[in-house]
Amino acid sequence: MTNAAHFISEFPLPDARGRFGRFGGRYVPETLIPALDELQAAYTAARNDPEFLAELDTLLREFVGRPSGLYLAENLTRRAGGAKIYLKREDLNHTGAHKINNCLGQALLAKRMGKKRIIAETGAGQHGVATATACALLGLDCVVYMGAEDIRRQSLNVFRMRLLGAEICEVTSGTSTLKDATNEAIRDWVTNVRSTFYILGSVVGPHPYPAMVRDFQSVIGEEVKVQMQALEGRSAPDAIVACVGGGSNAIGIFAPFAYLPPEQRPRLIGTEAAGEGVHTGRHAASVAGGKVGVLHGSMMYLMSDPEGQIIPAHSISAGLDYPGIGPEHCYYSTEGMAEYVPVTDAEALDALQLLAREEGIIPALETAHAIHYAMILAAELGTGKTVVVNLSGRGDKDVAEVARLLKGIESLGGVEA
Amino acid sequence: MTVVDKPSRVGRIHAAFERAASEGRAALIPYMTAGYPDQEGFPAVAQELLKRADLMEIGLPYSDPLGDGPVIQKAGEQAILQGTSTRRTLQFVKELRPTTDVPLLIMTYINPVYAVGPEEFMRLAADAGVDGLILPDLPPDQDDEIRDLATRYGLGLTFLIAPTSTPARVQIVTEACTAFVYAVSVTGVTGAREGGALNEVPALVALARQHTTLPVAVGFGVKDALTARKVAVDADADGVVVGSAFIAAVKAGQDLGALADDIKGGCVKGG
Ligand SMILES: Cc1ncc(COP(=O)(O)O)c(C=O)c1O
Numbered sequence: 001m002t003n004a005a006h007f008i009s010e011f012p013l014p015d016a017r018g019r020f021g022r023f024g025g026r027y028v029p030e031t032l033i034p035a036l037d038e039l040q041a042a043y044t045a046a047r048n049d050p051e052f053l054a055e056l057d058t059l060l061r062e063f064v065g066r067p068s069g070l071y072l073a074e075n076l077t078r079r080a081g082g083a084k085i086y087l088k089r090e091d092l093n094h095t096g097a098h099k100i101n102n103c104l105g106q107a108l109l110a111k112r113m114g115k116k117r118i119i120a121e122t123g124a125g126q127h128g129v130a131t132a133t134a135c136a137l138l139g140l141d142c143v144v145y146m147g148a149e150d151i152r153r154q155s156l157n158v159f160r161m162r163l164l165g166a167e168i169c170e171v172t173s174g175t176s177t178l179k180d181a182t183n184e185a186i187r188d189w190v191t192n193v194r195s196t197f198y199i200l201g202s203v204v205g206p207h208p209y210p211a212m213v214r215d216f217q218s219v220i221g222e223e224v225k226v227q228m229q230a231l232e233g234r235s236a237p238d239a240i241v242a243c244v245g246g247g248s249n250a251i252g253i254f255a256p257f258a259y260l261p262p263e264q265r266p267r268l269i270g271t272e273a274a275g276e277g278v279h280t281g282r283h284a285a286s287v288a289g290g291k292v293g294v295l296h297g298s299m300m301y302l303m304s305d306p307e308g309q310i311i312p313a314h315s316i317s318a319g320l321d322y323p324g325i326g327p328e329h330c331y332y333s334t335e336g337m338a339e340y341v342p343v344t345d346a347e348a349l350d351a352l353q354l355l356a357r358e359e360g361i362i363p364a365l366e367t368a369h370a371i372h373y374a375m376i377l378a379a380e381l382g383t384g385k386t387v388v389v390n391l392s393g394r395g396d397k398d399v400a401e402v403a404r405l406l407k408g409i410e411s412l413g414g415v416e417a
Numbered sequence: 418m419t420v421v422d423k424p425s426r427v428g429r430i431h432a433a434f435e436r437a438a439s440e441g442r443a444a445l446i447p448y449m450t451a452g453y454p455d456q457e458g459f460p461a462v463a464q465e466l467l468k469r470a471d472l473m474e475i476g477l478p479y480s481d482p483l484g485d486g487p488v489i490q491k492a493g494e495q496a497i498l499q500g501t502s503t504r505r506t507l508q509f510v511k512e513l514r515p516t517t518d519v520p521l522l523i524m525t526y527i528n529p530v531y532a533v534g535p536e537e538f539m540r541l542a543a544d545a546g547v548d549g550l551i552l553p554d555l556p557p558d559q560d561d562e563i564r565d566l567a568t569r570y571g572l573g574l575t576f577l578i579a580p581t582s583t584p585a586r587v588q589i590v591t592e593a594c595t596a597f598v599y600a601v602s603v604t605g606v607t608g609a610r611e612g613g614a615l616n617e618v619p620a621l622v623a624l625a626r627q628h629t630t631l632p633v634a635v636g637f638g639v640k641d642a643l644t645a646r647k648v649a650v651d652a653d654a655d656g657v658v659v660g661s662a663f664i665a666a667v668k669a670g671q672d673l674g675a676l677a678d679d680i681k682g683g684c685v686k687g688g
Contacts, residue, residue, distance in 0.1 A: 027527055027554045029484045031579035031604050033586055173490060174480065186483050191605040193581060294528045294554070295481065307503045308532025309480040 006053045009218045011211075012259055013328065018207020021334065023327035026206040028186070028297040035193045040208040042113050047215065052108065059104050060219065063137070064094045066101075068220075070227035070388070075358040080378035083238065083385035086231075088224055088253060090392050091363065097393030098217060098249040099130035103199055105216035107134035110197035117141045117196045121185040123150055123178030123245065124319030124366060125157025126393055127201030132166035134199075142166040145184045148176040150318045153401045175312040178245075178322045182296050202246025203326035206297030210327050217252025224388055225256060232386060236266045239377055242390035243370040244270035244340065245284075245319045247326035249392035255328070258337050266388075267339065269377065270329060271369040273315035274342030284313035286325040287333050287340040295324040301333070316345035316405070317365035317398075343369040349405060351375070352395060364393035365402070426548040427573040430472065430520045430596045434632040434655050437471045443649035443684040444471035446634055447677065448524065448660030450492040451475050451509050452501025454667055459509060462667055467517050469677040474551065474658065477506045477525035484526075484553040486608030488661040492668075503529055503538075507545040514546030522575070522596070524551040527560075535563055539570040549573030549596040557593030564593060575599050578625060580617040591629035597656065598625050602637045602648065608661040609640040618652040634658055641676075645683030657684050 013020045026036060046052040060066040069089040077085045090098040103120075110118060118140045122128030128144040135142035144166050151158050151170055161168055174180035182204075189198045203210045203217075225235040236257055242250035247270065254268045275283035283289055283303075290301040293308060303311040303323040313323040325340075332338035343351075348365055351372035356362045363371060367390075374389040381387065395402070437444035447466040452459050467473055478493035478501055485493070510521055523542060530538045530552065542550065550572055555563065557576045567574045573596025578587050581604055591598050600621050603614050618635055625633045635648045636658025648654050659680055666676050 025559050026556060027559055028556070029553055029579070029601075030556055030577045030586065030590060031581050031601060033556055034581045034583055173487075174494075179481070183481055183483055187486075187606050190484070193604050291532075293531055294526075296483075297554075304528065304532060306532065308529035309497060310528070 006050060006057055008047045008053065008215045009222055009256055011214070011255055013331065014207060014211050020328045020331035023299050023330040024207055024210055025299050026297060027294045027299070028206045029190055031190050032193060032206070036206055036208065043109060043208055043212050046109050046112055052112065056105055056108055060101065064100050064104070065092060066219065067223045068092055070224060070231065073359050076355065076375070077378065079358055080375045082383060083378040083381040083387045085374055085378050086237065086386060086388045087391045088220060088388055090220060090249065090390060091361065091367070091394035095126070095130045095133050096396060097126040097130065097364065098220060098252060099127040099201060100133065101219055101252070102201065102213050102216040102248060103127070103130040103134040106197070106199040107131070107138050107140060110140060110199070111138050113197065115195065115197035117143070117192065118199055119143045119145065119185050119188050119196055120199045120201060121145045121178065121181040122201060123181065123321055124317065124364065125150065125154040125161065125397060126319060128166065129157050129160045129164070131199050132161045132164035135166065136164045143169060143188070145169045145171050145181040145188070147171045147178060147181045150177055150181070154318050154397055156400065157397050177313070178318065179310065179313065186296065202248040203251045203328060204246040204296055204298055204300070204324060210298065213248050214251045214255055214328060217248050218255050220249070220252040220390065221254065221256030224253060236260070236264060237386040237388045238381060239267040239269060239385070239387045240390070241269045241271065241370045241374045241377060241387060243320060243366045243392060244272050244325060244329060245322050245366060246324070247329045249390050251326060251328055253388070253390045254332070254338060258332060265337070268332065268337065269373060270338060270340045271343045271373045272325070272340055273317060273320035273369060274344045275314040275316070277344055278342050282314040283342065284315040284320050284322055285342040286323060288342045298327050300324045300327050301330050316348060317369070319364070319366040320369065341373055343372045347372045349402070352402065361391070362395035362399070363391060364395050365398045367392045426571050427595055429518070429548055430573045431632070433471045433520050434597065438655065441686045443654050443686065444634065444656035445469060445677070445681045445684050446472045446474060446656050446658045447663055448474040448476060448658060449663060450478055450489060450496050451506040452478065452496035452499060453492045453664065454495070455499050456501065460512065462673065463513055464516070465673045466663065466677060467513070467519050468674065469681050470519050472520045472522060472656070474522045474524045474660070475506065475510060477503060477523055477529060479526040479529055482526060484606055486606040486661060488664050489607050492664045503533055507541050507547070510545040510547055520548040521546065522549040522551055523547050524553070527552050527555045535566050539566045539572060543570040543572060547572060549575060551575045551599060553577055558589055567595070577601050578621065580604055580621055584624065587624055587628050591625060591631065594629070594631055597632040597634050598629055599658070600625055600633055600635045600654070602635050602639070605637065607637050610638055614638050615644060615647045618648055618654070622652045622654050632656060636660070639680070642679045642683030645680045649684045650686060
């Protein structure tokens with residue numbers, strides 16, 4: 001597989017002002033504007049530098065284990081009774097999720113820029129672990145902001161980060177989840193901007209983050225093209241399903257297909273966390289239940305009350321527990337380039353168990369949202385079609401939380417919370 | 418800059434700086450979160466500050482204040498919990514307006530403005546008697562409409578510069594300001610800090626003056642007479658913004674008037 005080698009995909013958006021249509025932009029304190037300009041210039045130079053690309057490529061292959069497999073899930077396909085279901089195995093990456101693709105890119109960039117102190121926010125802890133890993137590898141100091149609630153429900157990842165030498169800053173403001181960890185990371189960056197590189201973990205934040213994170217993650221979709229060609233004789237499947245928190249794993253697999261002419265474009269479907277149901281208000285489905293506003297430096301769909309106060313998100317999965325969605329997804333949604341569907345906590349929990357039993361793969365709770373919808377979609381599309389699901393991460397981090405949630409369910413017999 | 422008939426809102430802001438300057442002082446600009454410490458207590462706190470203020474900033478509390486340190490964050494959280502909404506904040510302004518000629522500025526983040534709708538927000542603010550707006554997460558080149566609307570509704574606009582600002586950014590920001598220029602004293606969020614902060618202020622104020630004849634006020638980290646003097650005298654700023662220190666004083670039940678008098682003493686140019 002050569003596709004990751006020595007190039008980073010180019011896309012028509014954002015425009016020169018960092019906008020995807022009206023979405024995106026740079027709504028941040030003025031203190032950060034020069035740093036964002038500097039970052040953009042450094043990133044533009046790096047992505048055109050063969051040496052940077054070769055270094056990233058080597059790490060992705062030798063350290064992460066790319067390309068990740070595109071696996072035909074026959075049992076799942078049979079169970080759904082329709083389209084073939086392929087799983088893009090980002091769960092097999094080193095550190096267990098897609099997050100590492102982006103972290104290595106940004107950490108290499110930080111090193112190039114001479115920044116020795118790295119900060120990051122994390123929800124599920126996967127981005128925190130991936131950042132801590134990249135920092136350990138490249139000899140950078142690492143501080144990770146994480147909400148107190150997420151520290152509780154993702155304790156395995158907290159311990160992993162500590163083992164990797166990262167310092168964890170517990171965030172207790174607001175809802176003590178990903179949104180607040182991101183606020184705190186941005187405040188740190190405003191304060192230490194001259195010495196610090198902020199490795200943002202999803203396709204959110206001020207320009208150039210949504211574009212840069214997408215570019216680093218688009219290796220996923222580029223690989224799918226080559227793998228589909230080999231497996232099915234055509235580069236695009238009929239549909240692609242991915243879960244959406246901020247939206248980085250989804251954009252990584254969508255973007256290489258999204259700008260194709262409509263007749264060549266697969267259906268692109270992002271599954272948002274519907275929590276206890278969009279109608280209950282306890283959810284994290286920003287497209288289904290949100291309105292346009294500004295969060296973390298970017299114009300996007302978000303969950304806010306009529307006066308613009310951000311409403312706490314709710315999801316069973318810490319990585320989707322975020323009241324906004326990346327600006328490029330907002331653009332895809334308004335332009336009809338992708339669809340966004342809500343999937344509830346209960347549906348995700350069932351899908352996690354289904355994939356474990358049918359295929360011997362325990363997915364992350366985030367990813368389970370995509371599995372749920374892929375089953376429905378495969379049945380709907382019918383035989384002769386293909387669906388690719390981005391299997392964004394593995395479920396090790398969630399096992400204790402799932403055991404707690406399923407307590408009393410006999411089939412798990414003997415598992416203690 | 419006073420206008421013949423009724424002073425315009427922007428005129429009122431400029432006149433306040435001129436009056437302080439004519440008295441040999443940098444203008445004292447207190448910040449207080451609307452609805453803090455609670456809805457009943459806020460008007461008295463505001464009046465205590467207005468007695469000493471040349472201009473006053475009223476914070477419209479927001480759930481995710483990226484530019485604020487813990488003191489203003491917590492004050493905002495508390496105010497929101499007690500029901501201080503956008504409309505309630507503007508109602509406070511409406512109630513204060515007949516009692517004072519001190520220019521009243523709303524400081525908030527862009528999301529509450531967009532949520533109500535920029536035009537509706539401007540209309541409501543102008544109606545309530547607001548003189549100007551400060552939006553710390555809106556670099557002026559992100560939104561052209563806001564500036565046109567502010568002009569149409571006669572509201573002054575203040576954008577921020579920071580120690581990291583390049584001359585090109587200072588040019589963009591100062592050109593967009595109509596009320597005054599807000600120079601952020603340090604790289605960081607609001608609130609007091611230890612050590613040798615404020616060292617970068619003189620150079621920043623000087624840089625601003627190369628690009629604008631508008632008043633330049635400095636905020637973030639001013640907490641007492643000493644830090645006020647650094648800003649007003651050493652850096653020769655036209656205004657001194659103080660927020661977290663006043664909120665902390667309210668919280669601790671300290672004498673707000675005495676603290677404001679003390680800081681105002683630090684604003685005297687000769688001293
Ligand atoms: C496995 C996995 N999938 C998905 C997500 C959600 O993030 P994003 O929407 O940026 O892919 C996370 C975030 O922590 C994750 O760990």
